[in-house]
Amino acid sequence: MEERSLDELGPVDYLVVEFPAGKSNFTGEMAKELLALVDAGTIRVVDILILTKDQDGTVEAMELSDIEELGELARLESELAELLAADDVIHLAAAMDPGSTAGVIIWENLWAAPFASAARRSGGQLIANGRIPIQAIIASIQADEAAIPVGG
Amino acid sequence: MPLRAARVGRVGVVGAPVAKTAVVAAAVTPGPSPVAKTAVVAAAVTPGRPGRRRI
Numbered sequence: 001m002e003e004r005s006l007d008e009l010g011p012v013d014y015l016v017v018e019f020p021a022g023k024s025n026f027t028g029e030m031a032k033e034l035l036a037l038v039d040a041g042t043i044r045v046v047d048i049l050i051l052t053k054d055q056d057g058t059v060e061a062m063e064l065s066d067i068e069e070l071g072e073l074a075r076l077e078s079e080l081a082e083l084l085a086a087d088d089v090i091h092l093a094a095a096m097d098p099g100s101t102a103g104v105i106i107w108e109n110l111w112a113a114p115f116a117s118a119a120r121r122s123g124g125q126l127i128a129n130g131r132i133p134i135q136a137i138i139a140s141i142q143a144d145e146a147a148i149p150v151g152g
Numbered sequence: 153m154p155l156r157a158a159r160v161g162r163v164g165v166v167g168a169p170v171a172k173t174a175v176v177a178a179a180v181t182p183g184p185s186p187v188a189k190t191a192v193v194a195a196a197v198t199p200g201r202p203g204r205r206r207i
Contacts, residue, residue, distance in 0.1 A: 016170065061155050086155055087164035094169035135174050137193050 007120060010113030011129070012046060012083075014106045016092050021099035031073045034105070038076065045076050047083045047106040051093050059093040 037043045050062040064070065064077050083106055084092075096102050116126070 014166070018172075063156060082156060082158050083165060084159060085162035085164040086160045087162075088166040089155065089159075091164065091166040091169045095172040097172075133173065134193060137196055141192055141196055 007117055008113055010109040010111070010116060012106060012108050014092075014104065016051075016095055016102050016104050018096055018100050018102045020097065021101075024101060028071060030103075031071060035072055035076070042109075042111050043107040044110050045079065045105065045107050046081045047104075048073075048076070048080060049084060049089065049092075049104045051089065051096065051102045051104060053093055053096045053098055053100055053102075055098045057098055059089060059096075061089045 034045070038045060048064045050064070050067065052060045052062075054060075064073065064080065067073075070077070084104070092104055093102070119126075
């Protein structure tokens with residue numbers, strides 16, 4: 001990977017996708033969509049781990065390279081920065097139900113980097129960011145609807 | 153399988169145990185018309201709809 005200055009880095013996000021016991025259906029579709037985002041230059045994958053949590057709460061972590069039949073994802077492996085530490089595995093696995101498997105992905109939002117850099121050059125500084133859950137949008141809409149008078 | 157040695161003994165970046173978020177599918181499933189509810193949410197984030205902002 002080419003060297004980039006700190007000012008040129010985009011925001012880094014993570015997500016944990018849980019697959020409850022017996023409910024996984026891996027067809028390669030997830031890998032295909034992830035690679036499409038990488039190939040489009042939308043994101044750069046920084047790290048990937050696969051976690052399993054036993055019924056007794058014991059957590060095991062697998063590196064991407066530990067997976068057999070990695071397929072197309074193999075080309076990401078050499079680009080991973082291994083950002084996550086052992087402590088992070090414990091913290092992330094706290095969200096998992098016993099008996100489940102989860103994929104953890106860390107990525108840089110390459111699409112946001114030029115804008116963020118421009119904002120900094122313009123004297124701006126990030127003071128807040130976040131994600132609005134769909135549930136919150138639903139609740140807001142429902143509250144609005146409930147507030148509308150009948151016939152109004 | 154053990155983690156790579158590079159991950160052990162380092163300061164983490166997540167900071168604290170992560171709480172499980174509400175599952176999105178569950179949020180749009182209840183009610184008599186989940187399809188309609190999903191459409192309403194999609195409309196809410198689509199440009200051009202009437203404003204609902206009150207400050």
